[in-house]
Amino acid sequence: MPTMSVIEAIRDALQLEMARDERVVVLGQDVGALGGVFRASQGLFERFGERRVVDMPLSEGMIVSSALGLALSGLVPVAEVQFMGFTRQAFHQLTVQAARYRFRSRGRFTASLTIRSPFGGGARMPDLHADAIEAQHANAPGLKVVMPACPYDAKGMLLSAIRDPDPVLFCEPLRGYRGWREEVPEGDYTVPFGQARTVREGSDITLVAWSAAVHLAERAADRLAEEGVRCTVLDLRTLVPLDVEGLVRAVSATGRCLVVHEAPLTAGFGAEVVATIQEEAFYSLDAPIARVAAPDTPYPPGTLEDTFLPNEERVCRAARSILAA
Amino acid sequence: MTSEVSAQFPVGAEGPNPVRVLAPDGALVEGAAPSMETSEIEEAMRLMVLSRAVDERAVGLQRQGRLGAYSPVIGQEASVTGSAMALDPARDWVVPQYRELPAYLHQGLPLERLFLQWTGHVEGGHIPDSVRMLPIQISIAAQIPQAAGLAWGLRLQGLDAVVVVYFGEGASSEGDFHEGMGIAGVTRAPVIFFLQNNQYAISTPRHSQSAAPSLAARGPGYGMPGHVVDGNDLLAVNAVTQAAVARARAGEGPTLIESQTYRMGPHNTSDNPARYEDPELRARWAALDPIDRVERYLVRVAGWDQSRRSELEGWAREEVERAHRVAMELGGNRPEYLFEHVYADPPERLLRERGRRLGGD
Numbered sequence: 001m002p003t004m005s006v007i008e009a010i011r012d013a014l015q016l017e018m019a020r021d022e023r024v025v026v027l028g029q030d031v032g033a034l035g036g037v038f039r040a041s042q043g044l045f046e047r048f049g050e051r052r053v054v055d056m057p058l059s060e061g062m063i064v065s066s067a068l069g070l071a072l073s074g075l076v077p078v079a080e081v082q083f084m085g086f087t088r089q090a091f092h093q094l095t096v097q098a099a100r101y102r103f104r105s106r107g108r109f110t111a112s113l114t115i116r117s118p119f120g121g122g123a124r125m126p127d128l129h130a131d132a133i134e135a136q137h138a139n140a141p142g143l144k145v146v147m148p149a150c151p152y153d154a155k156g157m158l159l160s161a162i163r164d165p166d167p168v169l170f171c172e173p174l175r176g177y178r179g180w181r182e183e184v185p186e187g188d189y190t191v192p193f194g195q196a197r198t199v200r201e202g203s204d205i206t207l208v209a210w211s212a213a214v215h216l217a218e219r220a221a222d223r224l225a226e227e228g229v230r231c232t233v234l235d236l237r238t239l240v241p242l243d244v245e246g247l248v249r250a251v252s253a254t255g256r257c258l259v260v261h262e263a264p265l266t267a268g269f270g271a272e273v274v275a276t277i278q279e280e281a282f283y284s285l286d287a288p289i290a291r292v293a294a295p296d297t298p299y300p301p302g303t304l305e306d307t308f309l310p311n312e313e314r315v316c317r318a319a320r321s322i323l324a325a
Numbered sequence: 326m327t328s329e330v331s332a333q334f335p336v337g338a339e340g341p342n343p344v345r346v347l348a349p350d351g352a353l354v355e356g357a358a359p360s361m362e363t364s365e366i367e368e369a370m371r372l373m374v375l376s377r378a379v380d381e382r383a384v385g386l387q388r389q390g391r392l393g394a395y396s397p398v399i400g401q402e403a404s405v406t407g408s409a410m411a412l413d414p415a416r417d418w419v420v421p422q423y424r425e426l427p428a429y430l431h432q433g434l435p436l437e438r439l440f441l442q443w444t445g446h447v448e449g450g451h452i453p454d455s456v457r458m459l460p461i462q463i464s465i466a467a468q469i470p471q472a473a474g475l476a477w478g479l480r481l482q483g484l485d486a487v488v489v490v491y492f493g494e495g496a497s498s499e500g501d502f503h504e505g506m507g508i509a510g511v512t513r514a515p516v517i518f519f520l521q522n523n524q525y526a527i528s529t530p531r532h533s534q535s536a537a538p539s540l541a542a543r544g545p546g547y548g549m550p551g552h553v554v555d556g557n558d559l560l561a562v563n564a565v566t567q568a569a570v571a572r573a574r575a576g577e578g579p580t581l582i583e584s585q586t587y588r589m590g591p592h593n594t595s596d597n598p599a600r601y602e603d604p605e606l607r608a609r610w611a612a613l614d615p616i617d618r619v620e621r622y623l624v625r626v627a628g629w630d631q632s633r634r635s636e637l638e639g640w641a642r643e644e645v646e647r648a649h650r651v652a653m654e655l656g657g658n659r660p661e662y663l664f665e666h667v668y669a670d671p672p673e674r675l676l677r678e679r680g681r682r683l684g685g686d
Contacts, residue, residue, distance in 0.1 A: 025481070051481060057511060062470055062504035069474015072459065074482060093501075097467050105460050106451035107666045141667055165669040194672060241672030 004184040006148075007177040009155035010040045010116070014078065016188060017162045018048050024162060025070060027054040028063055028080030028116075037082055038118060038177055064090035064115060068098045071113040071167075078162055081117040083129040084171065085299075090115075091136070098167040099142030114161045119147065119171035120212045120262050121309055124302035130174075131299050132263035134210075137169050138239045138272070144168045144193060145239040149214035150176070151184050153237060156191030163190070173212040180215070194241035198250065202230030205256040205319055208247065208273055210236040213260045213310065220260075220315035229323060239269055247273065248280045255286035256322050260310055265293040287325035290318045340539025343553045343585050346560035349613055351621025353560075360564040361410065363627050366619060369410055369559055371637060372427040373402035373616050378641035379426060379436070380590065382649065383443060387594040393445050396424045400557075400589030401523055403615030405491070406431070407562030408519050408584070411570050412489060418457040418479070420472035420490040422465070424521075424588075428491065432458045436644065440652035447662045448655065457486075466492055466499035469518065473509040473579070476516035480576075487573045488516045489566070494583075495526025497543070498534050506581065510548035515573035517566065518544075518581045521556060523588035524610075528601035544581035556586030557615040560622075587613075 004012065018024045026041055026048075032055040035042030045053040056063045060081050067077040081087050087094065098111040121130035138145045146161055146168055148154040154172065161168040173180075199218060202225075207217040214235045221231035234250040236243065251257045257277060259270040270291040277289055292310045300308050346357040353359065361369065376398050386392035398405060401424065409419065409428035419425070419432050430436060433456045442449025442461060450460040459475075462468035472490035479486040496502055497520055509516050520540055524531050537543065544551025550572075554565045562584055569580035587610035591598050623629035664671070664679040671679075 057507055059504050059507065061500060062508050065467070065470035065501065065504060066474035066477065066508045069471040069476070070478040070481075071474075072471065073475045073478025075478045092464070092467065093470070096464065097471065101460075102666045102668070104450045105666075106447060108452050108454065109459065110669070144668075242674060244674055 001183040001185055003181045004151045004155070005176075005178050005181050006151050006154050006173060007038055007040055009151035009184050010158055010172060011042060012184070013155045013158035013162075014041060014044060015047070017159060018044065018052065020188070021076060023074065023076045025052050025054065025075050025077045026080070027056050027067060027077060029056055029058055029082055031055060031080050036080060040080065040116070060086045060089035061093055065093040065097070067113045067115070068093060068101075068111055071098075071111045072101070072109055076112055076162060078114045078116060081115060083125070084117045084119045084133060085128045085131045087115065087117055087133070087169070094167065094169065095137060095140035095143060099140045102166065103142060110165050111167045112165050114158070114164075114168045114170050116158075116170045116172060118174035118177070120174055121299065121305055122175045122212065124305065127301065128299070132261065132294070134171060134239055135263055135267060135269040135272070138269055142166065143240065145171070146193060146237070147171045147211040147239060148237065149173055149209075149211050149235050150180060151182050153191050153197070155184055156189050157193070157237070159188065160190045160193060164193070171211060175212045176215065191237070193238045194243050195237065196243040196246035196250070197235040197237055199233040199235050200231065202232050203254055204230045205258060205322060206232040206234055206251045206254045207258050207260060207315070207319070208234045208236065208250070209260040210239065213262055216310060216312065216315060217260050220312045220319065223312060223316050224319055229319065231319070236273075242272075242276070244276060244280065247276060251277050252281045252284035255284055257285070257289045258315065258319050258322055259289065259291045260315055261291070261293050262309055263294060264296045265291060266296050268293050287322045290322055292318050340542065341553050343555040344561045344565050345555040345558050346564055347558045347618055347622055349618055351618055351625055357560075359560050360567050361560065363623075365410065366559070366623065367627070369406045370616070370619055370623065372406050372430055373619070374634070374637045375430065375641040375644060376402050376406075376427045377616065378638065378645050379439075382642075382645045384590075384594060386649070392443050394593045394595055395443050396593040397590035398424055398426050400587045400610065400615070401521060402427060403559040403619065404521050404556035404562055404584040404586045407559040408489060408517075408566040408582070411563055411566035412487065414457060416457070416484070416486045417570075418459075418475060418486060418488040420459045420468050420475065420488055421461050422468065422491050422493065422496065423461045423463060425491045428489075429458060432456050434458060436648035437651040440649050441655065444652065445658070446652070446655065447658055466496035466501040468492070469496065469502050469505035470508060471505075473505040473512075473514050473516050476509065476514035476579075477512045480515055485574065486515065487570050488514075489519050490516060491519050491521065493526060494520060494522040494524075494531055494534050494540055495529065496520075497540055506543070506547040506549070506579075509579040513576065513578035515576075516579045517569045517573060518579065519566070520581065520583045522583050522585050524606065525588060525592070525598075525601070527592040527596060539583065541581055541583035547581075549579045549581055551581040551583065553583045553585060556584035557610070557613045557618065559615060559619050586615075
């Protein structure tokens with residue numbers, strides 16, 4: 001089995017699906033001859049031509065709204081927004097317009113479109129690129145929010161996203177684009193939405209995360225293991241749909257839970273996770289649940305990123321204090 | 326010596342004169358020929374009279390509390406009907422804002438479905454499969470780039486289809502308008518941007534929307550022609566739109582049309598134009614009623630007399646009653662509708678929430 005990085009896995013999914021389904025159209029800024037700023041679409045323009053791999057004008061609102069129109073016409077668009085922070089320019093067209101076509105038309109019109117975007121910080125990006133705004137999209141009924149953490153999931157979940165009849169925001173872990181390699185099967189396979197992944201199992205505490213924060217949770221779990229603490233690490237994989245059952249099972253098994261995410265604390269998706277556990281598994285808990293998140297400040301310049309983002313030390317400290325409770 | 330400023334586009338004090346075919350007295354202007362057969366003009370008359378009858382009845386129902394907010398078409402009937410009738414409903418698409426009733430009817434949308442829309446029934450947005458029209462758009466201008474994408478996508482699939490998207494002069498201030506024009510220009514999408522300049526966006530007058538002397542002048546900025554047409558002239562609107570449709574079908578790309586008209590009614594039933602409307606402006610436009618103008622033409626060329634219009638109005642009132650009755654027979658919304666068509670495969674948590682709500686606890 002070949003090994004692939006996240007970006008190679010995404011590229012593989014794109015080329016497979018374009019070859020399988022001629023309705024698939026890839027569009028975005030610089031996705032053509034350049035192959036995308038992160039090379040996710042490298043080779044597609046040469047292979048599938050300018051009608052199916054389209055360099056778009058510099059406007060995220062235009063990219064998403066045109067993609068929506070393409071979907072309404074019967075095509076299956078996969079649009080790239082170069083950075084998650086810039087999905088805001090398309091927020092209305094994605095979270096209200098695309099997300100509600102099915103509902104507003106009682107099923108006559110559906111928006112089978114995928115918006116891909118690199119997610120998360122830690123790459124020393126310029127201002128406004130790296131914000132983790134997944135919770136804002138998770139609050140938009142009709143939209144699915146998908147957050148793979150590894151190359152295997154990136155490929156299998158992107159194929160699921162493109163084939164999904166509803167709009168999907170597909171958040172890619174930017175930090176792992178090139179560095180994280182693992183074995184990824186060649187050819188077609190899908191990873192279904194709404195099924196959390198147990199990354200490792202341990203009986204003392206459950207660390208819940210998604211996207212790049214899963215790797216942080218794993219590193220913290222390694223350190224805690226040296227202290228004799230056995231962690232379960234649960235990767236939610238998709239925020240919408242949320243695997244409530246899997247989450248409850250994983251937390252009930254240890255009775256202790258720490259949620260880790262990159263977004264600012266207030267109204268981050270961690271709040272949803274904690275509230276869900278409280279509703280569904282309160283009597284299984286042995287200690288209050290804690291969150292490790294970014295502070296409620298704007299995303300800082302890269303030189304302050306390490307202070308802003310959750311890190312191993314903060315995760316370990318929070319886990320220890322839950323274990324001491 | 327001052328350096329010369331070069332390559333400056335002129336900023337005129339006035340926009341171009343609108344295209345006109347039919348004079349207010351119902352005579353063809355010199356050298357003009359109608360782009361529609363007499364039978365088509367009679368069909369247009371039928372749609373326009375029906376639209377006005379709907380306005381009257383809907384406003385009445387709203388005042389009785391039996392209908393939600395309603396946006397009358399009155400004054401803009403020729404603008405909507407003339408443009409819609411340049412389309413072939415068997416292959417072309419209409420992308421609405423919300424004040425284009427005759428266009429929906431021409432596409433084949435049953436009138437009863439509109440009553441469902443205005444009474445807040447979820448089925449109001451359910452466009453029948455055979456009707457090439459998107460649901461009414463309430464968020465101003467959001468439909469414009471979607472229409473461009475739709476037209477582009479239809480063309481990519483090799484379909485012989487043209488899209489007309491409706492919006493107002495207020496919508497042309499939104500970013501979505503400019504994004505839709507931009508992508509349509511670049512992709513040469515077969516879409517017609519039909520801007521109904523009805524002089525007010527709720528209370529905000531035309532001159533407060535833009536300092537551009539003509540809204541049609543924005544077309545060339547996006548690589549497409551812009552036309553100004555007398556929006557109260559059915560035949561002029563139809564001729565200009567037909568030319569744009571032909572251009573789009575030939576693969577030559579999009580067109581912007583500014584249809585200059587006047588909203589004789591309120592923005593919607595909660596609005597009060599007396600607080601902002603210029604009475605002189607209103608009086609000038611009132612003399613240019615679009616239905617009267619076509620009637621005068623038909624009197625001249627097709628032997629119409631007073632009885633034809635009254636017969637049509639009688640038929641329209643009956644049709645409105647019929648549609649309203651059919652719509653009301655469907656009954657109100659049921660609670661389970663809330664949970665339908667949110668996703669193709671609803672998340673487990675949504676199904677549980679549905680069970681709780683509908684189960685009564």
